[in-house]
Amino acid sequence: MAHAAPGDRPAREVHCADALEWLPTNPLSDDCALLTSLPDLSEFRRTTIDEWVAWFDAAAEAVLRATPDGSVAMFYQSDVRLDGRWIDKGYLVQRAAERTGDSLQWHRIVCRAPAGTPTGRRPGYAHLLCFSRGFRAPEADGAPDVVPEMGSMIWSRATGTAACEFALEWLRQHTKARVVVDPFCGHGTVLAIANRLGLGAIGVERSPGRAKKARQLQL
Structure with missing residues (x-):
């Protein structure tokens, strides 16, 4: 199901559904870009x-395959240590991109804690990665390689507000995308910041309670 033309869209849509079922059955129009955290x-x-x-691995591939060829998919991911194993989520996303034929356009580091601060089991940084099949990011976009702080978190698993603002401001300045899609939108941080920056937003969330909050969140 293709979405309505940009002028006909509400500022925000939130679908209570499984993203891995919703994405392949709802083709996105060319003015859509994706920003999510798996x-x-x-x-x-x-x-x-x-x-x-x-x-x-399958979810990252589904997000990349759903991205229009001339647009971008951005992922905000923090690594994790589980049962003595260090899981590099940035690597997992890049592995999926190799299968889909997407090129890494840029890779920024977001500081979850000030540089030099011991953080124990949870790393003091997160990955912010941008991929595309057909779009090519400008070599000098004026954006720093390190985002100094992640910003506030709306809930315990949220993407930081400063990281969202960084990604969406870059999107607004350097691409033609005017609608942001978050297939795992949680409480709606990405959607609310997209709206605040003048972009339309579409979210997908399995939990009815979270989906309700994502429809209402204002920042």
Whole structure:
């Protein structure tokens, strides 16, 4: 199902659905770009690490395949240590991109804690990666390689507001996308910031409670 023309869209749509079922059945128009953070193992019940890694791999591929050829998909992902294993989510996304034929356009580091601060089990940084099949980012876009802070979190698993603002401001300045899609939108941080920056927003969320919050969140 193709979406309506940009002028006919509401500022925000939130669909209560499984993203891996919704994405292949709802082709996105050329003015859409994606920004999302794929769920961690902590959000799955009775799932082993290997099962979650396989799910993550498939989910990243689904997001990339759903992205229009001339647009971009951006991922905000923090690494995690599980059962003595260090899981590099940035690597998992790049592995999926190799299968879909997407090129890495840029890779920024977002500081979750000030540089030099010991953070224990959870890393003090997150990856912010941008991919595309047909779009090519300008070599000098004026944006820093390191985002000094992630910003506030609307809920415990949210993408930081400063990281969202960085990604969406870059999107607004350097691409033709005017609608942002977050297939794992949670409470709606990406959607609310997109609206605040004058962009339309589409979210997908399995949890009815979270989907309701994502429809209402204002920043």
